Amino acid sequence: MYWNLQLQVPLVACPRRRELESRLKGLGGEVTTTLRRSPWVTVWIPDDVVVEAVLSLPGVLRVEMDTPCENCVLAPVETAWVLEAIELHQAHQITRGSGIRVAVLDTGVSSHPALSRANLAYVESLIDYEGPQDLQGHGTAMTGLVVQVAPEVELACLKVLDNRGTGRWSSVAKGLERAGDLKSQVAVMALGGVDSSMMVEDALRDFAAHGGVPVAAAGNKGRSLDFPGSSNYVVAAAAVDSEGRPATFSAVGAGPERPDVAAPGVGVTVAALGGGYKQTGGTSVSTAIVGGCIALFFASHPGVRRLASVRTDIKWGVPLPAVLVEMRKALALTSIPLPVSPLRVGYGLVSANNLVRNLTVSTEAIE
Numbered sequence: 027m028y029w030n031l032q033l034q035v036p037l038v039a040c041p042r043r044r045e046l047e048s049r050l051k052g053l054g055g056e057v058t059t060t061l062r063r064s065p066w067v068t069v070w071i072p073d074d075v076v077v078e079a080v081l082s083l084p085g086v087l088r089v090e091m092d093t094p095c096e097n098c099v100l101a102p103v104e105t106a107w108v109l110e111a112i113e114l115h116q117a118h119q120i121t122r123g124s125g126i127r128v129a130v131l132d133t134g135v136s137s138h139p140a141l142s143r144a145n146l147a148y149v150e151s152l153i154d155y156e157g158p159q160d161l162q163g164h165g166t167a168m169t170g171l172v173v174q175v176a177p178e179v180e181l182a183c184l185k186v187l188d189n190r191g192t193g194r195w196s197s198v199a200k201g202l203e204r205a206g207d208l209k210s211q212v213a214v215m216a217l218g219g220v221d222s223s224m225m226v227e228d229a230l231r232d233f234a235a236h237g238g239v240p241v242a243a244a245g246n247k248g249r250s251l252d253f254p255g256s257s258n259y260v261v262a263a264a265a266v267d268s269e270g271r272p273a274t275f276s277a278v279g280a281g282p283e284r285p286d287v288a289a290p291g292v293g294v295t296v297a298a299l300g301g302g303y304k305q306t307g308g309t310s311v312s313t314a315i316v317g318g319c320i321a322l323f324f325a326s327h328p329g330v331r332r333l334a335s336v337r338t339d340i341k342w343g344v345p346l347p348a349v350l351v352e353m354r355k356a357l358a359l360t361s362i363p364l365p366v367s368p369l370r371v372g373y374g375l376v377s378a379n380n381l382v383r384n385l386t387v388s389t390e391a392i393e
Contacts, residue, residue: 027073028058028092030196030225033065033085042084049083058154059196061203063232066225068092068196088224095198095219097132097164097191098243098252098310111268111290112319113379114175120382121325123176128212128321129205130172130314131198132165134158134185140170140297144181148208151185152200153193161189163299167306168216168314170297175318175378176325182208187217195223198254202229206236211324211331214317215242215260216310218252230259234347237331239324241317243309244285245277255309256283258342261320261353263312264371265291272370276309279369282342287357288364288371289315319378323356326382330356360384 033040037060040046050056053075059068065087071080080089127147135141135149136159151158160166169183186201187193198217205213213233230240242260245252255262255277264285265273273292279285289312296311298304324331333348341354360380361373 028068028070028194028196029080030066030068030090030092030223031080031083031086032088032224033067034087036062036065037067038062040085046084053079059200061199061229063203063206064199064225064228066199066228090224092194092196093219093221093223094192095195095217097187097217098246098308098313109174109290109315111375112315113377117322117378117382121322123179123318123321123325126176126212126321126324127180127182127208127210128172128176128214128317129182129184129201129208129210130165130169130214131184131186131201131205132168132216133162133187133189133191134160134165135169135183136160136166136299138166138170138297139301141173143177144169144173145179146183147180148182150204152197152204153185153188156185156188158183158185160299162191164191164216164310166299167296168214168310171311171314172214172318172321175315176321179321182210195219195226199223199225199229202226202233202240206233206238211238212317212321213238213240214314215240215254216313218243218245218255220252222253222256226254227257227259230254230257234259234350237333237349239320239350239353241313241320243313246275246308247277248275249278251277251279251283251285258282258339258344258346259350261286261316261357262372263309263316264288265307265309265312266364266371266375267292270364270375272366273307276370284369285372286341286354287316287361287373287376288312289376316376319376319381320353322378323353323381356381
């Protein structure tokens with residue numbers, strides 16, 4: 027069984043590291059994943075070891091099961107919906123995303139004509155037993171959507187889900203840390219799970235604190251938001267159809283734990299393995315589109331990327347990293363209103379054109 031352990035300090039700086047590793051070995055376990063900036067490790071321990079034994083390891087403050095997560099895409103559907111709904115052509119007259127790096131945390135990426143001109147700056151696997159090639163198709167489809175919205179961004183395709191489209195939170199946390207190391211401004215996370223993870227929450231906080239905006243899927247089960255879409259450290263994307271109606275599968279929020287914005291998520295054409303295309307839907311699709319729009323926003327508002335400190339968030343009412351707060355304000359001011367409860371669609375339908383043209387954001391330089 028895999029467990030995520032929160033330590034007092036990162037393992038590399040832990041004064042009782044040898045004792046911890048020795049006692050862990052005595053339980054028949056081993057460390058499988060280590061984060062460098064956050065005080066979290068993932069360990070494998072035999073199923074018959076009780077949780078109290080894990081909690082008693084030296085330097086351990088908290089434990090959580092390393093539960094599964096998966097991508098948020100649905101089976102192909104019949105109706106097509108073009109990306110003009112987000113006013114992309116007008117936005118491209120201003121910027122196409124040059125100078126921005128987007129990390130796509132997914133099933134990897136495979137070659138495809140839709141990516142022939144894409145700047146695949148980094149292609150890496152954070153799953154030990156699989157290479158970076160996408161054999162499932164989801165990562166290639168999401169990368170293709172990001173490129174369609176923001177064709178001149180640099181891409182860091184980080185494989186955190188396996189070739190079945192599933193994974194563990196420890197791989198996602200490691201992917202976020204790697205995205206931060208690569209100085210990515212946006213992290214596209216078209217994935218989710220029922221169980222939350224403090225390990226991932228800390229990684230999200232760290233990514234946002236260093237000037238990045240994580241974008242996550244609201245979820246496809248038509249009920250409360252999946253994690254990490256429910257986190258206050260992400261921009262959560264809901265799905266709507268070509269009429270602006272919430273997709274029946276798109277998650278419904280409660281209080282501040284609701285989507286931030288909606289994007290096309292029904293009948294969207296995406297890149298398929300083998301070089302072809304297909305139509306599909308899901309809040310994964312919406313997430314990739316919103317991630318591309320945020321990249322365009324960063325490219326046209328470079329001062330936002332240098333915001334420092336924390337500010338009170340308009341949605342959650344608590345201090346959060348300033349870049350994330352200003353991004354949420356921008357979405358609130360520029361999204362196209364929809365005659366639907368914000369518990370379904372947040373601030374409305376994302377508009378790439380409004381984001382890049384119609385917003386003035388206060389900025390401050392990092393010291």
